Amino acid sequence: MGQVLALAISAVLLAGFYASMAYGLGLIYGVLRVVNLAHGGMIMASAYLSWVLFTRFNIDPYLAIPIVMVVFFVVGVAMYKGLVRFLPRGAAGGVQSLLLLFGVWLVIRNIAYLLFTGDDQAVRTSYSTASISIFGNSYSLNRVLVFVISLVAVAVLQLWLSRTYTGKAVRAVTENSGSSTLVGIDVERVYALTFGVGTALAGLAGVLASTLFAFNPSFGSGELLKSFVIIVLGGLGSVVGIAVGALVLSFAEIFAIYVVPSYLTAAVGFVLLVVVLVVRPSGLFGAKVLR
């Protein structure tokens, strides 16, 4: 029983990180109907930015979060205005946007190989090995901090979407862009803003990842696929969907150690994805997917 509780807490902590990682991908897909295949590349690039800020400028990764998020927001807006804007939207634009953003990912990855080589890096702070105790089990301080920051980020985003005029405009554009134009919403501006916010979230996920894992320029592909699994599991309609998707994935991965060898746990998410796509193609929450 004690071990089950310990694993469950680990799974919840992991789910927090997963949610912040998936939210950016889900937001961009929900509003623009574009699968941002460069999402994983952005997470990797952000992990390196966090590493550079820490090793060169001695900036603590957690304090670097605002800087990194602003940088990635600007990168996202620029990517929208320079590239994504020209893509056909929706079903018609599926292949073009996948190819373009996959290309962006390859470019980012190869730039990272050039700048940083393929060696594994990690951000090791003075408190990297510190731990805190929850219900008698000890957990790494970083995991707990990452969980808390993820929760805060998702909550802030949710408040922004539900309480502010701009957030409501984002939701309105998601559902009906024609009506949005009629009431005076600059739809192109909302698209650029959304791409910026989604990319800033990838930036956040990258910083958080840099405190937990070692990374190299190939880092991010697993994160992209897991984000994808979470979105398919939970649907795009709500923060609740994302949270549930993240929990299902993290619990499945962590409790899989009882049934499969540990080197196979990474495959659990993808098995889950295939099963859900076969059994319930609309996701666990069915109709609650944003149009």
Next chain:
Amino acid sequence: MLEVRDLDVFYGDAQALHGMALRVDEGEVVTLVGANGAGKTTTLRAISGLQKVARGDITFEGKSIVGRPGHTRSELGISLVPEGRELWPSLTVLENLELGCYAKSARKHRDESLERVFDLFPRLHERTKQLAGSMSGGEQQMVAIARGLMSRPRLLMFDEPSLGLAPVIVTQVFAIIRRLAREGLTILLVEQNLKKALEVADRGYVVETGSITMAGPARELLSNEGIRAAYLGL
């Protein structure tokens, strides 16, 4: 107030408007009638900036608005209640209304605009927290009209406001249009229910294949033999 001159609009290769021209003066109710696919909706979409214009001019209060982006219309004082309501279904009624006054000039007057539309549609006041998509067709039409009013327009355009609604609701919708007209709002109404439309309007235009074929005071059009034969089956 509004003047459309020589408008050509294309959907791909298909030409939807051929030299469309019309005028709406301040305080008037003008209706655009005609068969399905004649170009009525396209005309309203062009005025609202949702549809690109190939040739011709649209002026509002003396200024050309043709080249300006669609989202600036609301700020100018032009509002459209679109065909099929086009609400945001998973947003609440209140959110739908609040977004109606998204434009900066209108946002300052949010509270008084809300008061005004709740006075017009008391039912909406009780339903502010309901999701717009879960309402009946008639209620959704009320939300759509209320949203159109939230921007404090000087010209309000309706596209087929009676489409798909029960007769009782249609009567209510036209009562609202009459009331708004009495209060001095300038209205451009597109409607397939030609009889009802010509009854509320001061003037009317008959549209056929993308241009105006007949124009005149609504009462004259209503008694015109040709129109009665073609559109009213009389």
